[in-house]
Amino acid sequence: MSILRLSHVELRVPDLELATAYYVEVVGLVETAREHNRVFLKCWDEHQHHSLVLTLEPTHGLNHLGFKVTDAADLDHYQARLGSAGVAVKRYAAGEWAPGHGEAIRFELPSGHQMELVHGMQQVGNLLPQTNPPPRPMGLVGMAPPRVDHIFLTAEEVDTVTRFLVEQLDFRLTEQVLGDDGFQIATWLEVSHTSHDIALITGPNGGLHHFAFWVDGWNDLRTAADVCAYHGVTLETNPTRHGATRGQCLYFFDPVGNRNEMFTGGYWVDPDAEPITWTEAEMGRALFYYDGVVNQKFLTVHT
Amino acid sequence: MTTPARDPLQRDEERHGVDYAEGTPSGTTREVLRDLVPGRTPLRPTRTPGGILRLAHVDITVTDLDVATAYYTEVMGMAVSGRDTDSVYLRCWDETDHHSLRLRYAPRVGFDLMAYKVQHEDDLDDLENKVARYGLPVQRVSRGESVGQGESIRFATPSGHVMELVHEVERVAATGRGRTNPDPFQAQGEPGPPSRIRPPRMDHLLVTAEEVGESTQFYMDVLGFRITEQLLDGNGHQLGTWLERSHSPHDLAVVHGANGGLHHFAYWLDDWDDVRDAADVLAYNGIQLDVGPTRHGITRGSTIYFFDPLGTRNEVFTGGYRPDPDFPTITWTEDNVGRAIFYYEGELNDRFMKVHT
Numbered sequence: 007m008s009i010l011r012l013s014h015v016e017l018r019v020p021d022l023e024l025a026t027a028y029y030v031e032v033v034g035l036v037e038t039a040r041e042h043n044r045v046f047l048k049c050w051d052e053h054q055h056h057s058l059v060l061t062l063e064p065t066h067g068l069n070h071l072g073f074k075v076t077d078a079a080d081l082d083h084y085q086a087r088l089g090s091a092g093v094a095v096k097r098y099a100a101g102e103w104a105p106g107h108g109e110a111i112r113f114e115l116p117s118g119h120q121m122e123l124v125h126g127m128q129q130v131g132n133l134l135p136q137t138n139p140p141p142r143p144m145g146l147v148g149m150a151p152p153r154v155d156h157i158f159l160t161a162e163e164v165d166t167v168t169r170f171l172v173e174q175l176d177f178r179l180t181e182q183v184l185g186d187d188g189f190q191i192a193t194w195l196e197v198s199h200t201s202h203d204i205a206l207i208t209g210p211n212g213g214l215h216h217f218a219f220w221v222d223g224w225n226d227l228r229t230a231a232d233v234c235a236y237h238g239v240t241l242e243t244n245p246t247r248h249g250a251t252r253g254q255c256l257y258f259f260d261p262v263g264n265r266n267e268m269f270t271g272g273y274w275v276d277p278d279a280e281p282i283t284w285t286e287a288e289m290g291r292a293l294f295y296y297d298g299v300v301n302q303k304f305l306t307v308h309t
Numbered sequence: 310m311t312t313p314a315r316d317p318l319q320r321d322e323e324r325h326g327v328d329y330a331e332g333t334p335s336g337t338t339r340e341v342l343r344d345l346v347p348g349r350t351p352l353r354p355t356r357t358p359g360g361i362l363r364l365a366h367v368d369i370t371v372t373d374l375d376v377a378t379a380y381y382t383e384v385m386g387m388a389v390s391g392r393d394t395d396s397v398y399l400r401c402w403d404e405t406d407h408h409s410l411r412l413r414y415a416p417r418v419g420f421d422l423m424a425y426k427v428q429h430e431d432d433l434d435d436l437e438n439k440v441a442r443y444g445l446p447v448q449r450v451s452r453g454e455s456v457g458q459g460e461s462i463r464f465a466t467p468s469g470h471v472m473e474l475v476h477e478v479e480r481v482a483a484t485g486r487g488r489t490n491p492d493p494f495q496a497q498g499e500p501g502p503p504s505r506i507r508p509p510r511m512d513h514l515l516v517t518a519e520e521v522g523e524s525t526q527f528y529m530d531v532l533g534f535r536i537t538e539q540l541l542d543g544n545g546h547q548l549g550t551w552l553e554r555s556h557s558p559h560d561l562a563v564v565h566g567a568n569g570g571l572h573h574f575a576y577w578l579d580d581w582d583d584v585r586d587a588a589d590v591l592a593y594n595g596i597q598l599d600v601g602p603t604r605h606g607i608t609r610g611s612t613i614y615f616f617d618p619l620g621t622r623n624e625v626f627t628g629g630y631r632p633d634p635d636f637p638t639i640t641w642t643e644d645n646v647g648r649a650i651f652y653y654e655g656e657l658n659d660r661f662m663k664v665h666t
Contacts, residue, residue: 010633011556051630053637076634129637136637138645141609141652153631198556198631199362222628223580252493271579273403274510274555276362277428280488288490295493 008176009084011198012154013074013124014056015217018063019262025060028261032237033219034148038130039105046106048130049219050143051152055106055128058154066262067309068214070112070120071157071204073197078109078125084175085111091174100126116170117161118212149230151219155269156202158216160209160308167206168193177204180275181250181282183289191286194250201251201272213308216257216265223270227256230268234258242304247271249295250284257304264309359435360533361554364561365426365475366408367514367574369666370415371619377412380618384594385576386505390481391456398456400481401576402495403509407457407479410511410574418620418666420571422463422471423514423561425554430476436532437462443531452477467527468518469569506587508576512626513559515573517566517665524563525550534561537632538607538639540649548643551607558608558629570665573614573622580627581611587625591615600661604628606652607641614661621666 019025026045029035035047038055046056054074061069075081085095088111098110108126115121133143161167168190171177177195180202185191194202207215221227227245234241234256242257242265253271260266284292290299371377378397381387387399390408395415398408406426413421427433437447445464450473452459459477466472495507518524525547528534534552537559542548549564564572578584584602591598591613599622601613610628617623641649647656 011631053633074633129635131637137640138606138642138648139639141604141606220631224582225580247493249490249493274363274577276426279405282491283489285490291490 008076008080009123009197010074010076012156012203013054013072013122013127014059015071015154015157016059016061016069017214017260017264018065018067018069019060019260019264020062020064020066021262022060022062024261028239029058029060030147032148032233032239033266034146034150036133041105044104046104049151049153050146051132051134052154053129053132055130056104059104066264068119068159068212070122071159071217072110072122072124073203074127075123075125081109081111081123081125084123088113088174093174106130115159115161115167116163117159117167117206119159119161149219149221149226149233149268151221151226151268153220155218155220156200156204157214157218158205158207158267160211160213160215161206162208162211164190164193164206164208168195171195171204178275178277178279179281180279181284181292183250183284183286183292186286191289192250192292196275199274199276201253201275207305209305209308214264215308216267218255218267218269221268221270224254227254227268227270230256243294243301246297247295249288249292250282265307359429359432360427361425361432361436361474361560362428363426363555364409364511364513365406365424365473365478366411367423367511367571368411368413368421369571369574369621370417370419370421371412371617371621372414372416372418373619374412374414376618381410381412384505384590384596385623386503386507393456396456401508401510404511405480405482407481411456420470420516420569420666422473423516424461424473424475425560426478427474427476433460433462433474433476436474439531440464443527466524468516468520468524468563470516470518503586503590504593506576506578506590506625508578508625510577512557512575512577513561514571514575515562515564517568517570517572518563519565519568521547521550521563521565525552528552528561528563535632535634535636536638537636538641540564540607540641540643540646542643548646549607553632556631556633558610558632566665571621572665573624575612575624575626578625578627584611584613584625584627588613600651600654600658603654604652606645606649607639622664 029047037047039046043062045060047058048056088095093113096112100109106128108124110122110124112122177197180196181194182190183192192207194205196203231245239258245256247254251272253269256268258266381399387401390400391398396411396413399410400408440447448463450461457479458475461473461475463473536550537553538551539547540549551559551562553560588602596615599614604611608629610626612626614624650657
């Protein structure tokens with residue numbers, strides 16, 4: 007079949023206890039496993055073993071991002087395809103990289119990001135019974151997003167990485183900011199019929215701009231802002247609206263400096279939909295529709 | 310893009326060199342369309358999944374075309390895409406396909422068909438073959454026979470519902486959004502307290518069938534739907550099933566009832582605030598709510614049910630979840646049917662159980 011959706015994100019954190027406390031108590035994730043230098047977390051409605059891995063390292067930033075594929079055969083398919091395109095691919099057996107992890111292939115994007123495709127991660131169930139389940143668990147803490155949603159990377163040549171994602175991995179472009187010189191300043195791509203599963207913006211190679219959790223509605227963004235303010239978490243933006251993707255969002259930083267987003271809205275997109283283009287002059291509105299000006303801190307700070 | 314001439318007597322194996330009845334094989338070579346927009350066009354054959362994508366349109370009959378059209382435009386906020394002698398075709402503001410609702414004049418209110426969109430042209434051949442092998446007659450509808458769409462196939466499901474599968478649809482401009490620097494809401498209706506419901510798109514429909522189990526098997530085995538939830542009676546028989554293709558809780562649901570019946574069709578709203586706004590609009594226009602605003606146990610969605618002026622049940626729906634294809638099916642038992650359907654009320658009303666079109 008194909009690549010389904012964003013599966014997991016592995017972050018570097020210089021303080022594992024602090025970061026874990028934040029992701030569990032403020033964001034509201036569930037810890038599923040722990041090693042001396044890694045903590046495995048998932049959102050409450052996710053069935054898979056982990057969607058966020060915190061790895062103790064001296065710096066912050068992104069170690070790798072993982073996408074889920076539908077069938078085990080997809081790993082062979084993409085391994086062969088990437089191989090014939092001259093991309094080095096490393097294969098992991100199930101459980102080899104981490105507890106609960108599935109079979110996976112790992113490779114590098116032209117921007118230097120480590121990307122993985124994974125299949126067969128251990129299914130641990132969401133926090134609800136399979137028979138007569140209530141619509142949500144009680145006793146959740148923090149923002150309690152049901153799942154991870156997308157990831158936003160920085161790359162020196164957005165065009166090149168976008169082309170790689172489309173040609174090698176069958177991602178589809180939904181929106182782009184085109185510079186006056188005709189180059190892509192930023193792009194949004196999807197595999198799951200949403201407004202985006204991955205996005206790219208001009209910046210240093212290998213950088214993480216942010217990764218995002220899904221919430222169900224605008225009210226949940228207000229709750230998330232309340233939670234941030236209560237815990238003294240620095241909000242980068244108010245609850246606001248994107249022009250690109252049409253989503254509503256809230257940005258803030260984890261205690262070691264990685265940017266998080268809570269995201270809702272957007273749209274369904276057919277595979278043959280025509281991409282939306284934003285011109286450089288309208289880039290402010292493309293990013294933050296209400297503010298309408300390019301937020302320089304938002305564009306320059308990344309990990 | 311042109312469709313190659315099709316010889317109905319030629320077997321699929323001869324035409325494609327493969328047996329599509331066993332499912333589109335991995336790595337199938339497909340025609341690459343060079344005229345599509347760069348960046349979305351795969352430059353080589355891909356493994357992009359085919360099959361049914363999503364609900365395309367619902368065709369119902371109405372006893373008063375003017376009243377129905379007035380309701381679906383002025384209250385629901387849909388746009389008219391076209392008319393012919395006996396029908397009006399409508400779409401929601403974020404839809405770029407020609408229509409998602411057809412209203413056809415007839416002496417009685419009823420259900421003509423449900424149409425689902427498939428991803429690739431050759432999915433029509435594939436699914437036609439599978440439906441035929443199941444033993445149901447399949448009709449090819451050629452380009453130009455139906456307003457706003459190309460070739461399609463039609464067949465009656467085991468429960469007597471006419472189902473259509475379509476690939477090519479006429480593109481119309483989204484009423485709300487251009488493709489360059491678009492506003493994030495419907496541009497033609499200025500933002501403000503909505504005086505129409507204005508859903509961005511159609512979401513799903515629920516049909517009634519005497520043999521829910523048989524229908525469900527058909528949708529799953531032949532058409533590739535995946536079951537997310539089921540309601541079982543004390544003997545383990547399916548009283549209702551919720552089926553998806555689009556990674557949502559349901560694109561199609563089947564509940565026990567008369568064969569051929571439509572229980573309701575549903576529009577998507579973005580969140581619970583919009584559900585409240587919809588209730589405001591309905592109340593202002595004197596439209597009786599059937600149930601809600603409330604929450605489903607099944608699908609976890611938030612909802613209101615109401616009737617159009619001729620008697621077809623509508624729903625506005627939001628929420629739910631995002632199931633992967635390996636999603637473990639959720640089961641509801643009959644003793645929990647109240648909460649399964651209406652989680653807050655915990656019980657069903659007779660009208661909801663009995664009234665359909």
